[in-house]
Amino acid sequence: MEVEIGIGKSGRRAYGFDDIAIVPSRRTRDPEDVDISWELDAYKFDLPMMASAMDGVVSPATAVEVGRLGGLACLNLEGLWTRYDDPDAVFDEIAQLPSEKATRRMQELYAEPVKPELIPQRIREIKAGGVTACASLTPQKVEEYAKLVLDAELDVLVVQGTVVSAEHVSHDPARQPLNLKKFIREFDLPVIVGGCASYSTALHLMRTGAVGILVGVGPGHACTSRGVLGIGVPQATAIADAAGARIRHLDETGVYVHVIADGGMRTGGDIAKAIACGADAVMIGSPLASAYESPGRGYHWGMATFHPTLPRGARVFGGQKASLSEILTGPAHENDGTLNLFGALRTSMATTGYETVKEFQKAEVMVAPALQTEGKSLQRAQGVGMA
Numbered sequence: 001m002e003v004e005i006g007i008g009k010s011g012r013r014a015y016g017f018d019d020i021a022i023v024p025s026r027r028t029r030d031p032e033d034v035d036i037s038w039e040l041d042a043y044k045f046d047l048p049m050m051a052s053a054m055d056g057v058v059s060p061a062t063a064v065e066v067g068r069l070g071g072l073a074c075l076n077l078e079g080l081w082t083r084y085d086d087p088d089a090v091f092d093e094i095a096q097l098p099s100e101k102a103t104r105r106m107q108e109l110y111a112e113p114v115k116p117e118l119i120p121q122r123i124r125e126i127k128a129g130g131v132t133a134c135a136s137l138t139p140q141k142v143e144e145y146a147k148l149v150l151d152a153e154l155d156v157l158v159v160q161g162t163v164v165s166a167e168h169v170s171h172d173p174a175r176q177p178l179n180l181k182k183f184i185r186e187f188d189l190p191v192i193v194g195g196c197a198s199y200s201t202a203l204h205l206m207r208t209g210a211v212g213i214l215v216g217v218g219p220g221h222a223c224t225s226r227g228v229l230g231i232g233v234p235q236a237t238a239i240a241d242a243a244g245a246r247i248r249h250l251d252e253t254g255v256y257v258h259v260i261a262d263g264g265m266r267t268g269g270d271i272a273k274a275i276a277c278g279a280d281a282v283m284i285g286s287p288l289a290s291a292y293e294s295p296g297r298g299y300h301w302g303m304a305t306f307h308p309t310l311p312r313g314a315r316v317f318g319g320q321k322a323s324l325s326e327i328l329t330g331p332a333h334e335n336d337g338t339l340n341l342f343g344a345l346r347t348s349m350a351t352t353g354y355e356t357v358k359e360f361q362k363a364e365v366m367v368a369p370a371l372q373t374e375g376k377s378l379q380r381a382q383g384v385g386m387a
Helices: 060-069 088-096 099-109 118-127 142-151 180-186 199-206 235-253 268-276 324-329 341-352 377-382
Strands: 002-006 009-012 020-022 038-040 043-045 049-051 072-076 134-137 156-160 191-196 212-215 258-262 281-284 365-367
Touching: 020 268, 049 060, 060 072, 060 118, 060 324, 072 118, 088 099, 118 134, 118 142, 134 142, 142 156, 142 180, 180 191, 191 199, 191 258, 199 212, 199 235, 212 235, 235 258, 235 268, 268 281, 268 341, 324 341
Parallel strands: 049 072, 049 281, 072 134, 134 156, 156 191, 191 212, 212 258, 258 281
Antiparallel strands: 002 009, 020 365, 038 043
16 A cells, blocks of 8 residues: 655555564474575575675685585675785774774775686685585676686675666666676576565566575665665565565466575564565675674675765674674574574474475564564663663
């Protein structure tokens, strides 16, 4: 139902994770009987998750550790790991920058050009760990580096930008856009594309031949696109719309395209809501930035933070509080939902009676803005729990 914004404009009401709740069903089951595994193309993962292609989150070493724990980590092939032979000193400097100088200095640090020889080197470092190797490139650079990626035997490629469309238009003959459909059909690896936040864009991206789409424009903790550009859709609605596009695409082609919720999730409850809204898996960055192993020293920043003319992100501090293992699979030693994220997903599914992720996508949800505050006055007053 559309809401009148003014005489000349109306729009749909959209919902974020804090606006909705998952409704318990008539059935419960043992958490041990719940299967949260995820199959993407020829690959199977114990956890339905990807680690975001953020320099402060994913290094070759953390990619191996996430893979060992059952997930899939995505390395940014246009980030610090391919601009510097040894970026440790750069991470140290970024962590020590005062807030008022961080953006300008990061623009300078990211002005260092990508070294093409480092692209296959980083991919091979991940593959040497015996895990599935995944990495990202922007649409502007993917054709330039495609052969390097193939020669290094990457397993999964992510073509990622703030917003990616299947129909980019340019009047500049020297800057012709990537033909996404042609590229994916001719490329020898499974490709994930994103981000998007609407039914129509999701459907068009699915028609390119991608195995998965990233859903999320601006919900990340470090992203400022919603303020800088004024664009975005709250995640619960964006995911549900993309899931609707997946149904239509499946009906039209018989091909199932994975919906991957990208950003806006902090707790296990957020991840459960993303799945219940229709996601097959989630891409998370901020929760993992708090891991001892993450390269950002407790800081993280988005892929557009260092844009040379219009930065659309911030360097944010989440601290370091647990290992990657504790954050993803537990055990938790805090009660705020930020640890043992996928133990929480498993328990949410068990409590509501669903055995698999695909079953859980059919869970009943309701608009429940009081969910975060009802009966929680003492927690808020004392700054504990859900406060």
